[in-house]
Amino acid sequence: MYSIGKLCKEYNLSRSTLLYYDSIGILKASERTKSNYRIYSEEDKERLGQICLYREAGVSLEEIKELLNSKKKSEENILKKRLIQLNNELHILRLQQKIIVKILKSKSFNSKVLMMNKKNLVSILKSSGIKEESLHNLHVEFERMSPHEHQIFLEFLGIDEEEIKCIRSKAKTEINKLL
Known part of the structure; x- marks a missing residue:
């Protein structure tokens, strides 16, 4: 008690x-x-x-x-609805982020890195000694442990849908080989 x-x-x-x-x-x-x-x-x-x-x-x-x-069906419906709301909120936040970057760039601010993107991240990782194979392994582990968060991370980096599909597909292929 x-x-x-x-x-x-x-x-x-x-x-x-x-x-x-x-x-x-x-x-x-x-x-x-x-x-x-x-x-x-x-x-x-x-x-x-x-x-x-x-x-x-x-x-x-x-x-x-x-x-x-209530029953499990209600739980599934409510949680799916919340997930859709979160995805919509994330989409809106990403759009707002891009708009802010565009505004800042148009105002001639001196900062070169206004938003973390694929190019910047890869450059940072490679300059710290991480090899191409390790970058691939990073995607494999990210996909294995947290597929949804992996998707969100790739979108955050500004990678287009087709490239995201390709990255995740390669990672899933590696995961399936390990199983």
């Missing part, structure tokens, strides 16, 4: 956050003491862990409530 203080400490949340979760019905204490203090069970603690995980993923409290009270 856990007090509100223990859960707050363990999940690094404020007392008011847990009280708010209680007020909206997303996390209710299993019991109350004679003094009317909230007592949380192991199940409550696990539920709070799920709530925190979903919050870290940017899922709204309304959707978390739906997730925790």
